Amino acid sequence: MGTSDIQTKGLERFFGPLEARIMTILWSQPDSFIKDVQHKLEQDKPLNFNTVMTVMNRLVDKGLLVKSSGKPSKYAPVHTQEQFLSIQSRELLEDLGPLVVNYMFDAMEEVDEELLDKLEQKIKSLKEGRRHELES
Missing domain, CATH: 4.10.340 (Interleukin-10; domain 2)
Structure with a gap:
């Protein structure tokens, strides 16, 4: 299991498996098109474009990604991975x-x-x- 696999596995505490993989890709390559993310994900197994698009748009709805207004849209994380983990850790500690x-x-x-x-x-x-x- 590589470092990336370990990081993604840990992120599954906050995300579903596909969400975690998508966030990992976008943290390393912000401002990516859905096709770019789909291509990276397909290195493991084939995935339908609409599935990837749906999950990425859900992450936008959750306030974790931002979507550019261009056609096609680019997606980027709202926070860096470090910022996200810091925010989640603080919330968990408060709870x-x-x-x-x-x-x-x-x-x-x-x-x-x-x-x-x-x-x-x-x-x-x-x-x-x-x-x-x-x-x-």
Whole structure:
């Protein structure tokens, strides 16, 4: 399994399998036509143009891709892959905050001292920032 395969597999946590493959292609080659994406996808197996077009237009409807007004249209991701993953991670952490913190503390037994020191510094910094906000 190549790096691209691993990245696509991880993206399937946020997308369906075909959506993940399409997003991976468009992150590496923004401003692509449907035919370009279809051609890349067909390196694995043949896919109907209308299927690819439907999925790409759904990604536009979800706010993940933008579509140019030209004919034929070009498609590009709204966010870079890094930005998308950062946004998704933040949302997930906000939803799971207390669970993540509990898990993190449970996992601390296996973490080296240097990482624990960095975490302690970060917590102190966050507390100081909140104190300043409250005093303002």
